[in-house]
Amino acid sequence: MFFLYLALGLLGLIAGGWIGLYIWPRPFPAYDAPQAKIETVPMPPNLPTPVERYMRAVIGKDVPLVHSAVITGRANMRFGPLPFLGRWRFVHDGGHNYRHYMEATLFGRRIMKVNEHYLDRIGRMELPVGVIDNDPKINQAANMTMWAEAMWFPSVYVTDERVLWEPLTAHSARLIVPFEEGEDCFTVYFDPKTDLILRMEGMRWRDSKDEKQILWRLEPHGWVTINGVKVPSPASVTWVPDGKPWLICHVEDIAYNVDVSRYIRQHGL
Structure with a gap:
C-alpha cells in the first residue's frame, strides 16, 4: 500500500508540474517613460515594390522617425522537449544596440531568467548554464536578431542609410x-x-561551438496596431532544421522614442 501511495503521489507531482507549465505569468508593466514627439519624413523613393507596399501597410503615407523602442510581452518558449510560458522585455536603440530580459515561468512564477545584449558591436549572453561574451559567432547572431526585431519599429528599415533593399520577385526582397x-x-x-x-x-x-550557420526564420502569425504602427503579434522564431518554433512572442506594449541610453545597459526588468 505504501508503494501505491508513493506512486500516486509522484504521479500527482508530475501532473501538477505539467499543469504549471501552462499557467501564464502576469505581464510585465508597460514601460513608463516620456515619449518624445515622433516626426515624420516622406517615404523614400525607389524602394522595391513589395517593400514600399509593406511600409505603407504598416506605417502609412509618411515614415515616422523612430530611434528607440521598448517592447514588452509574453511568450511561448521551448527548451528541448519542454514547453514553457514566459514574459519578456526587449530594449532597442534602433539599429545600433539592444538588450533582452526574459523569464521562463512555472505556475506563473519565474524559474529561469535570461539577460543578453548587443552593445557597441559586442554580444553577451547570460544564461543559467553560463556566460558567453564577445564571441564572433554570437556577435553575428545578435546583430541578426537586432535587425529582425526591427519589425516592431519598421521605419528603421527605410530611414537608416546603412540599410539596403534589393528586389527579388514581385513578392520578395x-x-x-x-x-x-x-x-x-x-x-x-x-x-x-x-x-x-x-x-x-x-x-x-x-x-558559439557550431561549425556552420543555420537557416533562421521569423514568421508573423497575426498583426496588431500599437501607437499607430502595425506590428506582428504573435510572431515565431524558428531554427528551420528543427521544424517548429522555439519562441512565440505576443506583444503587449511598445514605447517609441523613449530615452534608453541608460536603461539599455542595465540588467533585469
Missing part, C-alpha cells in the same frame, strides 16, 4: 543590413493579399 565592417542579409517574403511580411529568413549562428 533582400534586406541587407550592416554588420561590423561588412554586411549581412535576410530574404523577406511578403503576402500578396495583405502586403505584410509573411516571413524573413537568414543564415546565422545558433551556438
Whole structure:
C-alpha cells in the first residue's frame, strides 16, 4: 500500500508540474517613460515594390522617425522537449544596440531568467548554464536578431542609410543590413493579399561551438496596431532544421522614442 501511495503521489507531482507549465505569468508593466514627439519624413523613393507596399501597410503615407523602442510581452518558449510560458522585455536603440530580459515561468512564477545584449558591436549572453561574451559567432547572431526585431519599429528599415533593399520577385526582397565592417542579409517574403511580411529568413549562428550557420526564420502569425504602427503579434522564431518554433512572442506594449541610453545597459526588468 505504501508503494501505491508513493506512486500516486509522484504521479500527482508530475501532473501538477505539467499543469504549471501552462499557467501564464502576469505581464510585465508597460514601460513608463516620456515619449518624445515622433516626426515624420516622406517615404523614400525607389524602394522595391513589395517593400514600399509593406511600409505603407504598416506605417502609412509618411515614415515616422523612430530611434528607440521598448517592447514588452509574453511568450511561448521551448527548451528541448519542454514547453514553457514566459514574459519578456526587449530594449532597442534602433539599429545600433539592444538588450533582452526574459523569464521562463512555472505556475506563473519565474524559474529561469535570461539577460543578453548587443552593445557597441559586442554580444553577451547570460544564461543559467553560463556566460558567453564577445564571441564572433554570437556577435553575428545578435546583430541578426537586432535587425529582425526591427519589425516592431519598421521605419528603421527605410530611414537608416546603412540599410539596403534589393528586389527579388514581385513578392520578395533582400534586406541587407550592416554588420561590423561588412554586411549581412535576410530574404523577406511578403503576402500578396495583405502586403505584410509573411516571413524573413537568414543564415546565422545558433551556438558559439557550431561549425556552420543555420537557416533562421521569423514568421508573423497575426498583426496588431500599437501607437499607430502595425506590428506582428504573435510572431515565431524558428531554427528551420528543427521544424517548429522555439519562441512565440505576443506583444503587449511598445514605447517609441523613449530615452534608453541608460536603461539599455542595465540588467533585469
